[in-house]
Amino acid sequence: MQATIEVNGLRKHFGPTVALDGMSFTVKPGHVTGFVGPNGAGKSTTMRVILGLDAAEEGSALIGGRPYKSLRNPLRHVGALLDAAALQPSRTARNHLLWLAHSQGLGAKRVDEVIARAGLGSAARRKAGGYSLGMRQRLGIAAALLGDPPVIILDEPFNGLDPEGIVWMREFLAELAGQGRAVLVSSHLMRELQDTAAHLVVVGRGKVIADTSVAELLAAVSGSRVTLRTTAPLEAVRVLEHAGATVAALGQDTLTVSGLAAEEIVALLGARAVPFFEVAAHRATLEEAYMELTRDAAEFRAATGQEAAR
Amino acid sequence: MTTTLPYHSGLRAGRDGFARLLRAEWTKFRTVRGWVIGMAAAALVIVLLGLLTASGSHASCSVGSVEVACAAVPVGPGGEAVEDQFYFMHQPLAGDGSITVRVTSLTGVITYPPPNHNEIVPGVVPWAKAGLIIKDSTRQGSAYAAMMVTGSHGVRMQHNFTEDTAGRPGGVSAASPRWLRLTRSGDMLTGYESADGTQWTKVGTAHLAGLPATVQVGLFVTSPGDLTVKQADLGGSIEQVRFTQATAVFDHVDLQGNAPGGAWGRDAVGVTGTTDWERYHRPNGVQESGGTFTVAGTGDIAPRMDGQTIERTLTGVLTGLILVIVVVVMFITAEYRRGLIRTTLLASPRRGRMLAAKALVTGTVTFIAGLAAAMVTVTFGKQILRSNGNYILPVTPLTELRVVVGVAALFAVTAVLALALGAVFRRSVAAVITAIVVIVVPHVLATASVLPEGAAQWLLRLTPAAGFAIQQSIPGYAHVIGHYVPQAGYYPLAPWAGLAVLCGYTALALCLAIFQLRRRDA
Structure with missing residues (x-):
């Protein structure tokens, strides 16, 4: 299977609100693609559509050329972390991974491998209800790695991580991409992705504003x-x-x-x-470039703040 | 380190399969301790409440004020407890043969009926019986076939207690007599009737396997107790049974075949005591005058309805079901509450299959818990009831198996219904309340004597609570007058039909749940 994500012309409404307005981009293997935009720009909705959880009214989202719902043993193709808090509190982390593993025909041995890989260690035998958000993110990463998938999709994985955890996550993402996987990471804060993502898909109001490499983006804005x-x-x-x-x-x-x-x-x-x-x-930072791009797309902006920026 | 070669996993790819989903859902269930404990508690509640009820149920027999061992209850050829008490004027018949008689009168008395309960009145109860019988022997419970006129159900052919075939309706009198004929040919007995003794109509046949070469053949009369049911306070009911006696007049008795002839044997089969009426006014027996026989008798030849049933030990089923409903609803709504349903759907994007796997795991777990609980409860409950002097109406091993497996099935199907409701509502409180309202509440209302009988029966036909019928071990019989109401343990639907109603509702709820799950965004 090609380790790619192809999103093509997605449209979706939530009642009168436009959530996706012709969202299109491609994620290629071998590097981390940052998926950035303000809150409400449609990042999570796009990810849910890619993963077959939400249905789009128009357009297609394919993983390796196939819709997610047609994948057999999908966790072998795509590893995803959407909401680290989505856990049964009274179930241990290891058992959480165990049922996921069983659903893909994997065994306890693989579970112990990803527990070690995500750095959970002996905490994996504790109930997930007592986990900090950082621990839950690591558990979510372990779950995403379970099927050793070529495509990885992470929604706001930096949330709740301490500085040490952020460093760990960056190195980890770089390593996954270095192995030839396609890695799509969303964030509403560009600085989290500054040194991690090689490619950026910047979105606002349900569509792509910029689909470019980090170097190009910096050059374009700075110049x-x-x-x-x-x-x-x-x-x-x-x-x-x-x-x-x-x-x-x-x-x-x-x-x-x-x-x-x-x-x-x-x-x-x-x-x-x-x-x-x-x-x-003027030498722009990635953050400024991002601000520049999303200024008009930000869902909530103060009129006075907008004037002051000019 | 960086390379753009696509990634290839070193993990061995296996075949996709439903069995994996089952294993995943089972792992989910067993790894939450509260759910396992809840399921075990449901099973334990059934056992404990059942054995407690059995322990508190005592019975004894007495003569006057002296406690005696209860008389053995006869058992019919089908294994069921029977009433087998009648006046019998009989002769042995070797091999094939035939007996014919004319009945010209069927009268009787009913002692102290309502409204005043202060006098003995002439009257015949609907299922008073008088006619011909060919019976294995005079032993109670032995095989027989009989042609008879009845108090108000016309001519009937009955055999082996449970079987009943209707003939010509209408009463019998001197102006409108009935001719009856019963013939034996090997194991096959055939009944005929006639209004004039020349034009005969076949009423039915009975195949009595293993009937001995020599049987007892003759005239019989019997008359069951007069049952009235009175509404009591709080919607309950009071059942009263009064002594009755029937008297029939026979003539033109014609016995064909290898019979000794001469004097007829006279036996009050199964009669243990006599009432004042029999002692001082008219004893049961035969008066003969020039070929006319006037026979008086009391009792019944029918399945016995009086006694404990094995399902009486299953008092904990309702409480157990409520626990099961709560656990099973949590099994799915907890996923919605935590957003874990998305993880589940990522692992298994084909949503119908996912819910089917969940339903199968839920059903299997509850089935096993229910089976273990019902088996233990019925087995030990019976022993406790018996050791406390209770008489338990016997059932065949197959019926007992049906009751035990049926209760397990009731648990499993209810669990799947609760699961489907949990998927539809996605909220535990709404789903638990709905499940209890559709299955537990109708059963409580129908059996707690708060509703009129008709309403109670309709509830148990139309709601998922119909499924409780599966635990009824003793059927009601059209030819035995009884108070066949839910509160007495008689369900309006046959056991499997009742369970089918529950299954229908469950299938409907599951389809709705799958439809919604497929349509909605997760």
Whole structure:
């Protein structure tokens, strides 16, 4: 089976609310794909549709070319962690993994392997009801690994992890991808994925805003803005706008220019003899790039905050 | 470390199968201690309540104020307890033969009937019987076939206590006599009737396997007690049975075959005591005058309905069922409450199969628990009841097996119904209450004497509580007057028919649950 996830034109409503509005993207094997967007952007719904839990009104979601519901022994093909709290509290972690293993024709030996792999150790014989959220995430990871699947789908796996756990999770995801698996990881916080994901699918309001590598995204956003400090802001604005740039005043002597590279700005202002004392290409972080992309897509934003950002 | 080669698992791929789902659901069930304890408690409650009820049930027989050993109850050829008491005027008949008689009168007395209970009145109870009988011997419970006129059910042919065939309706009088004929040919006995002694109509045949070469043949009269049922306070009822006696007049007695002839033997078969009426007014017996025989008798030739039944030990079934319902509903609603249902559906995306596996595991677990509980309860409950002097109406091993296995099936099917309701409601409280309302409450209402009898019977026909019929070991008989109501342990539907009603509701609920599960987002 090809270790891919292909999502094509998914549409879905919850009553009058549009949950998915033509969601389309592909997850390829060999690297971690970050699935980011604000809360309510449709990440979890998309994952549930991929996993056959929710039905989409339109479009298709295929794993290795097949819909999830047609997979036999699905946990051998896809490992998923949707909600780490979905446990019977009075059942031990090991027994939770055991019934899952039995459903896929796997035995207790495999259960003990994934318990060790997820770092649960002797805690696995305790009742899951007493687990911290971090422990539950590890148990969820163990469950996702049970069938040794080529495709892994994790919904907000960083939630509830302590810093040590976050480091562990990042290394773990990198290792899984390094083994040639397709790994799709959702998060509403870009910084969680900053050093982990090689590819990003940024979503908002039920559709994909950007489907790009991390490097491309950073370059695209960083290249677009230059900060200019000048003693003649009015003249500078006239010259730069004439050249096709978009200029915004940031302070008395500070302008933000987009649409022109820093070298072009220096050349233009020099040729027109407009005085300036600082030109700085803006170096965006992934977080800022993400904010930029999702600003219009964020479901809940304050009008004043939006103005202040300009 | 990074490579874009697709990942290949080192795990050995096995075949997909329903057995895996069963194993997974069984693992789920057994790994939650509360559910296992709940199921064991359900079984234990049945055993404990059953044995407790049996221990508290005592009976004894006495003559006057002296306690004596109870007389042995005769058992019919089919193994059932029987009443076999009648006045018998008989001769031995070797080999094949035939007896014919004309009945010109059937009268009788009923002692102290309602409303005033202060006098003895002339009257014939509906199932007073007078006619011809060919019987294995005068031993109570032995095989027989009989042609008879009855108090108000016309001519009948009956054999071996439980079998009854109707002939011409209507009463008998001098103006409208009935001719009866009973012939033996090997094991086959055939009954005929006629209004004039020339035009004969066949009423029925009876095959009496193992009938000896020489049988007793002759005239008989018997008259069962007069039963009245009075509504008591709180919806209960009071049953009263009064002594009756029937008297029939026979003539044209014609016995064909190898019989000695001469004097007829006279026996009050099965009669143990005599009433004041018999002592001072009219004893049972035969008066002969010129070929006319006037025979008076009392008793009945019919299945006996008086005694304890094996299902009386199963008093804990309702309580056990409530426990089972709670455990089984939790088995599915806990998954909804925790969101675990999504994990289950990830492991088994074919939802109908998943629910079927859950239902099968639930049904099997409850079946085994119910079977163990019912087996222990009936086996030991019977012993305790007997040692306390109670008479238990005997049933065949097959019937006892049906009761025990049936109770286990009642548990299993109810459990599946509760599971389906749990899947439909996805909330434990709603599902538990609904399950109890549809199966436990109707049974309680129907058997607790709070409803009119008709309403109680309809409840046990139309609701899933019909399934309780499976535990009825002794059937009611149309030709035996009895108070056949749910509170006395008689269900309006036959045992398997009742269970089928419950199964129908369960299938319906399961289909609804699967339909919803498939349609809804998880």
